[in-house]
Amino acid sequence: MTTEGEKTTAPAGSAKRALLGRLSWGLADQAASSVSNFAVGVYVARSLGLTAFGVFSLAWVTYGVVLNVSRGLTTDPLVVRFSGVSEASWRGAVARSSGTALGVGVAIGAACAAIGLALGGRLGPAFACLGVVLPGLVLQDAWRFSFFAAGAGRKAFVNDLVWCVALVPAMVVAARWGSVAAFLLAWGASAAVAAAYGCLQSGIRPRPAQARGWLREQRDLGYRYLVENVSLSGASQLRAYGLGAIVGVGAVGAVRGAELLLGPFLAVLMGLSLVTVPEAARVLRQAPHRLGKFCLLLGGGQAAAALLWGAALQLMPDRLGELALGDVWQSAAELIAPVTLSVAGAGLGTGAAAGLRALAAARRSLRCQLFASVCYVGGGLGGAVAAGTAGSAWGVACASVCSSAVWWLQLRSALRERHHEPIREVRTS
Secondary structure (H helix, E strand, O other), X not given: OOOHHHHHHHHHHHHHXXXXXXXXXXXXXXXXXXXXXXXXXXXXXXXXXXXXXXXXXXXXXXXXXXXXXXXXXXXXXXXXXXXXXXXXXXXXXXXXXXXXXXXXXXXXXXXXXXXXXXXXXXXXXXXXXXXXXXXXXXXXXXXXXXXXXXXXXXXXXXXXXXXXXHHHHHHHHHHHHOXXXXXXXXXXXXXXXXXXXXXXXXXXXXOHHHHHHHHXXXXXXXXXXXXXXXXXXXXXXXXXXXHHHHOOHHHHHHHHHHHHHOHHHHHHHHXXXXXXXXXXXXXXXHOHHHHHXXXXXXXXXXXXXXXXXXXXXXXXXXXXXXXXXXXXXXXXXXXXXXXXXXXXXXXXXHHHHHHHHHOOOHHHHHHHHHHHHHHHHHHHXXXXXXXXXXXXXXXXHHHHHHHHHHHHHHHHHHHHHHXXXXXXXXHHO
């Protein structure tokens, strides 16, 4: 005869195993993403040198802005509202959200290509090529979020693995041309291969014609997440362009080189909501009182890991750094300490951000992100004026730590509000 305790512990153990399984696939997927991003950055840095790598980095930052526009309108609402739902509901939502993402990629890609053709010079060809490959890049990212919303992290990992495999011959071909445009086309073309494979994996065809309906259905979350995401990536872009104007394009390459050294953690932060927002939403539904602890463990673990990795980088011999980044190493090495602190602060804040997303507290998360973006731009550009590239890096580090504190204050207030809501309902009934 089964005791009452046995009845309760079995499902709990099963739930923990399921959670660990989903997180494991999330870590595997982020590892694949980290390796590919790091490999591309290192390969391009060694092939092009500091100035051309700075141009490539400006295109990369712009891609980040577009990606965050797409996520805010499409996959962020998807993971909040369609994680752990029925398959039929998920498939319908994914068809509409992925179609919307594809439409975003096409529209902004066309604008980016036109701007690139008008610019000319060093930046023009890079931005024109970025515009060509944006639809594939955006759609591939949308599949990853969609799979994690369904708890199918294995499919997201396989999709990223396909991108990695396609990336190898594409980069070899690009190296023969040896230009920023060639590397951008190779990077984007390999992403398009993975995006096409995502359609086969899911058995879902993106439906751009239903984009207007999706945007209308999700407008209460989507437009707030859009502003939130664009303020984040837009701040990064403003800081990069401003740093290039104040100090020089080479300074942008140096910052990007230091970020590459912390690539595993930056990649996790960029794609964190692949795992954490769906899981935080599940925790909220199943055990709401554990949400705060879940977010604290998530953010604290990331911050500690980033600090340990940064300490290890400080001990890395110069010859290994030069082997990885070539001529970019000497400039990047001076920025390891502030960039590490910046990533650690951001890692701590993303734990609270996941909790606010799970609570659908879009107004609170928007306020936090706007504050963080203002601090980021102010610290990055103010530091650049005061002390050049190093001053910019330390300014961003201070902004990251201050912003993290604001995220946690807002999550604490949101959790208190949720805790008191049932009490108010009982009293008024």
